[in-house]
Amino acid sequence: xxxxxxxxxxxxxxxPVLISVLQRPALSNSLAALENGVSINEQPKQEPIVIxxxxxxxxxxxxxxxxxxxxxxxxxxxxxxxxxxxxxHQEVKNLSMERVSSKSTERSAKQLASASGVLTHQKxxxxxxxxxxxxxxxxxxxxxxxxxTRTKHDVDLSNRQRATFANKQHAxxxxxxxxxxxxxxxxxxxxxxxTKEAVSKKRYHTSKKQAxxxxxxxxxxxxxxxxxxxxxxxLALFNFxxxxxxSLQLGFLTNVNDDKKLANDRYIHELAKWxxxxxxxxx
Ligand SMILES: [Zn+2]
Numbered sequence: 001x002x003x004x005x006x007x008x009x010x011x012x013x014x015x016p017v018l019i020s021v022l023q024r025p026a027l028s029n030s031l032a033a034l035e036n037g038v039s040i041n042e043q044p045k046q047e048p049i050v051i052x053x054x055x056x057x058x059x060x061x062x063x064x065x066x067x068x069x070x071x072x073x074x075x076x077x078x079x080x081x082x083x084x085x086x087x088x089h090q091e092v093k094n095l096s097m098e099r100v101s102s103k104s105t106e107r108s109a110k111q112l113a114s115a116s117g118v119l120t121h122q123k124x125x126x127x128x129x130x131x132x133x134x135x136x137x138x139x140x141x142x143x144x145x146x147x148x149t150r151t152k153h154d155v156d157l158s159n160r161q162r163a164t165f166a167n168k169q170h171a172x173x174x175x176x177x178x179x180x181x182x183x184x185x186x187x188x189x190x191x192x193x194x195t196k197e198a199v200s201k202k203r204y205h206t207s208k209k210q211a212x213x214x215x216x217x218x219x220x221x222x223x224x225x226x227x228x229x230x231x232x233x234x235l236a237l238f239n240f241x242x243x244x245x246x247s248l249q250l251g252f253l254t255n256v257n258d259d260k261k262l263a264n265d266r267y268i269h270e271l272a273k274w275x276x277x278x279x280x281x282x283x
Contacts, residue, residue, distance in 0.1 A: 177248055194235075
C-alpha cells in the first residue's frame with residue numbers, strides 16, 4: 001500500500017510537470033504569433049507553390065537560303081578616254097628608213113637624232129620625256145588615261161611603230177612632243193597638225209581644232225613662234241595613226257632663251273598646265 005501511495009504521489013507530481021514542459025513550445029509560439037498580430041488559431045499562410053510551366057524550347061530560327069538573285073549588272077566602270085603622248089626621239093638615233101605614208105613612196109629616218117640645247121647641251125629626248133610626265137599628270141587630273149609611247153630613253157622605236165602603238169591603245173588623241181632646232185633667232189612654242197590631203201577630212205578637222213585650242217591656251221601665257229600653226233603631210237606618226245593627232249614644239253633648243261626655259265622644271269610644269277588648258281575635260 002505504501003508503495004502504491006508513493007507511486008501515485010510521484011505520478012501526481014510528474015504528470016503536471018510533464019504537461020507543462022510539453023505545453024511550453026506551443027505557448028511560446030502563441031506569444032510570438034500574438035506579437036506579430038496573428039491570431040493564434042491562424043495557420044501561417046503558405047505561399048502557394050506555383051508550378052512554373054516548363055520553358056518552351058526555343059525555336060532555332062532556320063536560316064533560309066535566299067533564293068539566288070539573278071546576277072545584277074554592276075554599273076560599268078566608266079572607261080576613261082586615252083591620250084597617247086609620244087616623247088619624241090630616243091637615246092640612240094635610228095637612221096634606217098621607213099615609209100612616212102601608205103599613200104606615197106616617200107621615206108624618212110625611223111628616228112632622227114635629238115636636238116641639243118645650245119647653252120645647256122640638254123638633249124631633246126630628255127626634255128620631251130620630262131614634259132610628257134608633267135603633261136600626263138595634268139591630263140590625268142582632267143579624267144584621261146594617259147599612255148606614253150616610251151618611258152625609257154634606251155629604246156628603238158620608229159615613228160611608224162609609235163603610230164601603231166597609239167592605234168592599239170584606241171587613243172582619243174595622240175600628241176607628239178618635240179623641242180627641235182632651227183635658226184638661232186627662231187624661238188617660241190608652236191603646234192603642227194596633218195594637212196588636208198594627208199588624212200581623212202574628219203581627222204584633218206579634229207586635229208586642226210585641237211591644235212588651235214592648245215595654241216590659243218599657250219599664247220595667252222607665253223611667246224609663240226610665227227603664227228604658231230604648221231601643217232605637215234610627211235610625218236609617219238600623223239599618217240599612220242587613225243585618230244586626231246598633233247605635234248607640239250615646246251620651243252627651239254637652238255635659241256638661248258628657249259633652251260634656258262626648257263631646262264627649268266618650273267617652266268616645264270607651267271607649260272604643261274597651259275597645254276592642258278587647251279584640252280577639254282574628259283567626257
Ligand atoms: Zn624633234
